[in-house]
Amino acid sequence: MSLRNVLVIKLRYLGDVLLATPALRALKAAHPLARLTVIVNRGTEEILIGNPDVDEVVPLEKTSLMAQMRLVSRLRRRQFDAVIDLTDADRSAFLSWASGARVRIGFNDEGRWRGRCYTAVVRGGPDGHRIERDVAALQPLGITTPGAMPRLWLSADDERRADELLDRLGVRMDRKIVILQPGARYWFKAWPAERFAELADRLIAEYGCQILVGGSRGEGDLARQVAGYAKSRLIPMTDASVKQFAAVAKRAILFIGNDSGAMHIAAAVGTPVIGLFGPSNPREWGPRGERVNVLYKGLDCRACFHPTCTRGELNCMRQISVEAVLKVAADMLRQAAPASQLRTQ
Structure with a gap:
């Protein structure tokens, strides 16, 4: 599958975003021409500034319902080929579904309703590291690679x-x-x-x-x-x-x-x-x-x-x-x- 426009969602904390960087590296290596956009919680975006694997970082704030609807509208207009949700939470699952992407990948460890928002549900191993878990989310795209070290770029x-x-x-x-x-x-x-x-x-x-x-x-x-x-x-x-x-x-x-x-x-x-x-x-x-x-x-x-x-x-x-x-x-x-x-x- 050739991807040109990909959205990754990681609505967690600083360490979680940093531990996701090996998955971003693997995704970019497999699809070097794809534009990679990452949505993160406001306050964690600095982790990804300067990261050569990321083309755009979108900080997300918990704002009004109207602001959330405007975000959904913007996501749909972007026409993403695929969404990879590394969050395993209801809010990110809804954003994945609302994006309208034809490929939507995410976790559903709790067996909740959010599993229906994805076209492919990935199951992380109970004893695996978070890095390997995030990299495993790329398997439905045919990307199988061991997790690398997290990276942070300093200017x-x-x-x-x-x-x-x-x-x-x-x-x-x-x-x-x-x-x-x-x-x-x-x-x-x-x-x-x-x-x-x-x-x-x-x-x-x-x-x-x-x-x-x-x-x-x-x-x-x-x-x-x-x-x-x-x-x-x-x-x-x-x-x-x-x-x-x-x-x-x-x-x-x-x-x-x-x-x-x-x-x-x-x-x-x-x-x-x-x-x-x-x-x-x-x-x-x-x-x-x-x-x-x-x-x-x-x-x-x-x-x-x-x-x-x-x-x-x-x-x-x-x-x-x-x-x-x-x-x-x-x-x-x-x-x-x-x-x-x-x-x-």
Whole structure:
């Protein structure tokens, strides 16, 4: 099948959009002349800016019914040959159907009505990674390829703005930078703030690192809380844009954080990553990269995944100790730089 005009829908979060980039690469490689349009949630579009596999990014906002109808009308006028919906949700399924494309591919793991919106329903394996799941959505088009690494493209301007941010924060470029990311979309996916602080103190004392405490613009209080718990000086960094953060992460010797979009961004730019996992399974959501490690206790969290956890102080994230994280971090720091550089002050 020859495609000239293709729509991909991914209405999820930053990390989800980034993990979809191998599927976009495979689609463009199979149909290099096709125009590829991607609809994403507003706030995640920066992930795809500069991506050579994407011709157009359309940010979608949850607006009025009239605005939604205008969007549907625009989609129909575009006359897409095919729609690949990587979201597995009702809203995206409706947009797929309303586009009028003759080929509409999507998931329907819950067996809901949305399966009728597609001409082909793809079933993702229960233990597969999200990258392979998204790539599997291309099989009805005859595209069968293993999932590659997620990619994020940084411009010279992104790099410059990252350097300006580090300079404004007082970060010394002659010292090693470690990023700690204490935030998570849900509280039960987060390692305790006081443990991040203890880890930071140990990394500074034992390896002479500078510690940046990252987070979204809404996580400033959490970053300051971690800095307040620590005995050493930590540097909160919660006002960076997505690409700014990515460029800063590229300059770091190590990233340590919860399962989050920031974790996937750091891995995508080649930063060594330690991912801390609890209720989410790293077999499905783990970071992909050459230098990544995860700490995961493998507890069955299905009984209390949301909205609360019944294990209290024995919950899966609290079972990850500071010593366990420090041990993995020490190994990765030794691999990343000569020992003589780790104590540079």
